[in-house]
Amino acid sequence: MDSIILIIILIALIESAFKKVDIFNEFIEGVKEGSKLLMTLFPTMMAFTLWVTCFQSCGIINILELFFKNIFQFLNIPIDIFMMMIVRPFSSNGSLTVLNNVFLKFGVDHPYSILGSIIQTGSDTTFYVVTLYFGSIKLQNNRYALKLGLWLDIIACLLAIICFLLFIN
Template sequence: MNTIAAISTFFLPVLVGVILVYALIKKTDAYGAFTEGGKEGIRLSISLLPFLLGMLVAINILRASGFLDAMNQALSPLLIWLSIPPDLLPLLFIRPISGSASLGMVADLTATYGTEHFISRAAAIIQGSTDTTLYVLTVYFGAVGIKKMGRALTIGLLADLAGMTVAILITIWYFT
């Protein structure tokens, strides 16, 4: 067994042991704190469910209604002029909304075009270069009760746009 494997095998038990020893030194009820943390985690999970459900319903409505296909057809000439393959548009639209939906789109594009195609590579770089801004704002801001999120939304979407633009430019620069 190599050194890294040996360290990784014992890391978690040693970490738990260190925490327990520290709790003993500080005379803290480690088990009580652990169970309180578990209760708080369950309460937080339950409070997140309505926001998560709302996002999933919205995503499914967009996909089932054909909105993404109509938007793709309407914007195709502009995308072609900008040297962006129109097949990337649904990903560019869905990525700020849902990580799992966009990951499914990346997988579909990769299965359709193969791993060596420009579209597949650009999709993978976009997936890694951007975040699920609307999801983060809806779920996490909603869970802690933040109501005014206009500036955070603007900055998050601008960051996503910058990440997508740079991802496409890097794909063009590196792979062509």
């Protein structure tokens, strides 16, 4: 992999020499443009990070776990899967951590692991996407994007559970 990166850099240097492009000044201009984008996105991403941290540490996840525990026991699905469904719209890494715990507890070939994998790939980090993309263009009114994204996440999770109950379990 390192040699591929070296080859790409050498090709860029050779091409810039043939085209007589000042590669250092172009690099500096690219860094300036990237810095402008960073300054545009930083406040939005900082607010999102703070919000997710507050959500995860306020205890609402534990309350939801207690509320839905009987339903998931009835369906014969571990509560970890529900926790993954709750965390997924906020944080990809958080849901991957829960999925990894399911893998460690049951093994990667277990039906619960397959269900978790389907939920991980079938749903999205809706709040992150809305925050990043709408924040980058400074759009204040996201209209139906957040509602639609969350509904699609719910539908993806429900379909995964239905398919799990019908075909896998």
